[in-house]
């Protein structure tokens with residue numbers, strides 16, 4: 001008996017069966033799996049929980065290594081389950097190719113090494129994820145890369161920073177936790193004009209709200225752990241872009257060993273199919289909740305890019321579609337003590353130092369996501385001890401309004 005032959009399609013090149021040029025809505029696109037034949041006519045992609053693949057021909061293995069024949073040899077270099085996830089995210093982001101990595105941080109490291117393989121100044125948008133700053137400081141600076149900060153909305157500062165010849169700009173579509181939105185439509189072309197590559201962390205926006213490749217981003221990355229996975233049960237990352245960059249990234253993932261576990265990819269595939277539905281509900285909930293809470297007496301301010309009071313409201317209207325995302329921040333009067341009272345006053349919403357779950361969660365950036373930054377740096381990006389990040393889920397918003405309302409009242413300084 002012959003073995004099941006994997007369909008002769010190059011990895012991460014599978015096309016949605018609608019083909020190119022036919023517009024389908026993201027709600028439809030997300031539930032569509034890349035068209036292919038699954039062994040035994042399985043309706044959904046099977047889990048290929050395997051380290052390696054068996055053959056009976058030395059010549060065939062040689063052809064696969066040479067790229068003359070498609071197939072898999074060893075999961076560090078490629079796995080059908082992970083590549084199906086990559087294909088789904090590729091289609092959602094509108095890229096040519098995509099590749100999955102072991103984590104968001106793994107994808108970020110590989111993305112940086114792909115676009116800037118030799119030491120160069122790296123320009124970081126001021127409010128990027130604390131872990132990204134840690135990566136540059138702990139891994140890349142000792143290798144000779146340098147780190148410069150820029151306010152992504154300050155045109156003069158950007159021009160000045162770009163004139164110093166950085167090799168790479170790392171920017172987030174929507175920042176953590178204050179919801180600062182980057183003007184990707186002007187920023188990316190400006191960087192390219194200065195010969196600077198652009199890596200966009202689109203974790204917070206997801207392709208539901210923004211697709212940075214449309215403005216020319218060289219690579220887009222996600223922490224799949226968050227909204228794409230959507231259920232706080234896995235750690236994964238992904239990179240999307242042109243075939244040239246994705247091929248290079250895939251080979252770095254192989255040699256660096258930041259390979260995704262097939263089971264995590266399989267879980268993420270299941271989660272990703274409801275991404276559009278979850279984002280629709282979560283961003284509606286976030287808008288309602290942020291608007292309800294914005295004048296609460298216990299608060300200094302609510303930060304949500306969908307509120308007209310947000311400094312980036314105009315940019316958000318331009319860059320984001322279908323709403324403004326599922327994350328907002330509350331700045332409580334009374335600092336960390338008030339945050340403590342608020343966290344213990346919430347009955348439905350737990351403290352979870354992550355985000356993007358179907359359930360609403362809170363976190364404290366000064367203690368969790370941004371602890372990599374010094375007190376002074378935290379102050380520059382507006383992270384105060386009184387700031388709480390809220391990752392809004394898909395619950396009935398009336399229950400959330402009640403829970404937040406009473407916990408905030410308990411947190412009010414007396």
Ligand SMILES: *Cc1c(COP(=O)(O)O)cnc(C)c1O
Nearest residue numbers: 103104105129201203223225236
């Ligand atoms: C979580 C996160 C990362 C890191 O991803 P991991 O999957 O935790 O490695 C990177 N960027 C942003 C914006 C994140 O929220």
